[in-house]
Amino acid sequence: MSKAYHRKKQPEAVRQQLLEVAAKLSLEKGPGSVTLDAVSQAAGVSKGGLLHHFPNKLSLMDGLFDDLTAKFDRALAERMTADPEPHGRFTRAYLSACFDAQDEQERDGWMVLTTALLSEPHLRERMRRWTEDRLTRHVGTDSSPDAVLARCAIDGLWLADLLGAPVLEPMQRQVLREKLIALTHS
Amino acid sequence: MSKAYHRKKQPEAVRQQLLEVAAKLSLEKGPGSVTLDAVSQAAGVSKGGLLHHFPNKLSLMDGLFDDLTAKFDRALAERMTADPEPHGRFTRAYLSACFDAQDEQERDGWMVLTTALLSEPHLRERMRRWTEDRLTRHVGTDSSPDAVLARCAIDGLWLADLLGAPVLEPMQRQVLREKLIALTHS
DNA sequence: CAAAACATACCGTCTGGACGGTTTCTCGTC
DNA sequence: GACGAGAAACCGTCCAGACGGTATGTTTTG
Numbered sequence: 406m407s408k409a410y411h412r413k414k415q416p417e418a419v420r421q422q423l424l425e426v427a428a429k430l431s432l433e434k435g436p437g438s439v440t441l442d443a444v445s446q447a448a449g450v451s452k453g454g455l456l457h458h459f460p461n462k463l464s465l466m467d468g469l470f471d472d473l474t475a476k477f478d479r480a481l482a483e484r485m486t487a488d489p490e491p492h493g494r495f496t497r498a499y500l501s502a503c504f505d506a507q508d509e510q511e512r513d514g515w516m517v518l519t520t521a522l523l524s525e526p527h528l529r530e531r532m533r534r535w536t537e538d539r540l541t542r543h544v545g546t547d548s549s550p551d552a553v554l555a556r557c558a559i560d561g562l563w564l565a566d567l568l569g570a571p572v573l574e575p576m577q578r579q580v581l582r583e584k585l586i587a588l589t590h591s
Numbered sequence: 592m593s594k595a596y597h598r599k600k601q602p603e604a605v606r607q608q609l610l611e612v613a614a615k616l617s618l619e620k621g622p623g624s625v626t627l628d629a630v631s632q633a634a635g636v637s638k639g640g641l642l643h644h645f646p647n648k649l650s651l652m653d654g655l656f657d658d659l660t661a662k663f664d665r666a667l668a669e670r671m672t673a674d675p676e677p678h679g680r681f682t683r684a685y686l687s688a689c690f691d692a693q694d695e696q697e698r699d700g701w702m703v704l705t706t707a708l709l710s711e712p713h714l715r716e717r718m719r720r721w722t723e724d725r726l727t728r729h730v731g732t733d734s735s736p737d738a739v740l741a742r743c744a745i746d747g748l749w750l751a752d753l754l755g756a757p758v759l760e761p762m763q764r765q766v767l768r769e770k771l772i773a774l775t776h777s
Numbered sequence: 778c779a780a781a782a783c784a785t786a787c788c789g790t791c792t793g794g795a796c797g798g799t800t801t802c803t804c805g806t807c
Numbered sequence: 808g809a810c811g812a813g814a815a816a817c818c819g820t821c822c823a824g825a826c827g828g829t830a831t832g833t834t835t836t837g
Contacts, residue, residue: 416816435712437623441793451818452794458816462793522754524710526621529754537757550766553759554744557767561746567709568719573739580736581743602782627827637784638828644782648827784833791826802815807808 420458423448424472427465428517436524441465466521470528473518474535476511477502481539493589495543496552500585503563504578516567547589555588606644609634610658613651614703622710627651652707656714659704660721662697663688667725679775681729682738686771689749690764702753733775741774 426448431439441462445455459465484498506512522528540548547556562581573581612634617625627648631641645651670684692698708714726734733742748767759767 419816433712436710440791442791453796453819454817456794457818460794520709523706524622526619533754533756536751536754540757550763550770553763554767554770557747557751558740558744559747560750561743561748564746564750565722565743568715568722570719570722577736577739581740584736584740605782626825628825639785639831640783642828643784646828778837780836782833782835784831786829786831788829789827792824793822795822796820797818798820799818800816803813805812806810 416458419448419450419454420468423450423455423458423465424469427469428473428514431469431521432513432517436521439466439521463527466525466528467531469521470518470531473514477515477518480511490590491546493547493549493552495539495547496555496589497586499556500559500582500589503559504582516563519564519567549591551588551591555585558585602644605634605636605640606654609636609641609644609651610655613655614659614700617655617707618699618703622707625652625707649713652711652714653717655707656704656717659700663701663704666697676776677732679733679735679738681725681733682741682775683772685742686745686768686775689745690768702749705750705753735777737774737777741771744771 423444427439427444430443430447441452441455444465445452448455455465459468480502481495481498484501485494488494488497503512503515518532522532558581609630613625613630616629616633627638627641630651631638634641641651645654666688667681667684670687671680674680674683689698689701704718708718744767
């Protein structure tokens, strides 16, 4: 009889814990290491418990996707409301959300998303729809060639970070950041 | 008794075939679907045959990595020798190699590389070293902030392609391309 | 004939998932 | 507020198949 069996029931917390563990596992040991056994064990829950919250693995991945995109959307929304200038607003929010790692954990989460994304065709498709959606939503303010260029560069830079790339010195990073900001205003 | 058993032995061709199949599988059905069974079967070889060429799965992945990076390096070298202007030469070659899908298959290969890369921490590390290497090799001609910016944008754009992103119209794509080229000259 | 290039058969482990049980929570009724 | 009944939140076990890998054969090649 394990402890978890008798502890206070807190489904939402457990659910969140499972998602966090899945994300961490995917980031550190690759998406291939995200197995039901590994996740449940690392989360201190039995596999049966995991399968109660997510009836199968696909729904676990989907849940992870939903969770991460929701967080990212919130981060974007925050920054956009704080930005008085409509033109290029979305791209600047995107930049800030990726650059300013206000929340260490959130940044990692966003990275997880991409790695898991590319490995699972199903999530790739969901991601495609997500970007498409945000894009059409901010067409008009953020569809200039320079804005597109900026967002591509942000993605690329963040991809480099993900690979643990030769870290740009903070100063160079700052220069880049300002160049990108400038692009959103043109 | 299978056909492959009695056909003419052509080890190098089989080896190449195995790598191609592995790449195709990874691209289309995700890195998770690259199994010894699947690869060998799709290549028309027995699993034993596969394991003869690559003694274990890791060496298969490494072989894939070597093959793809070698191809990409060759593509880069070609373009660089054809470019008379030293300044920004590497970045322009990089741009051209990613943009101009001269060889449909080669472009796919490069995409495979990245997806497989991110899923396998081991390959992530190899990739990191690879980029680091190319970077230090062309420091001096391709380390200006604008060149870095350009390469980031290229990566980002290519990532968008990978996701099957909302395709930019060819014209917009052309505009972007010219902006990037301009960046390599500044 | 030796070695390389395959094939075939098989094994131990892992993985996703089904299933039935046990404990705790929720909520209506009195 | 007590209380019982059902629902929700777990646990533990078992299984069929997939997976990576080994061991041993057979055929071709040099």
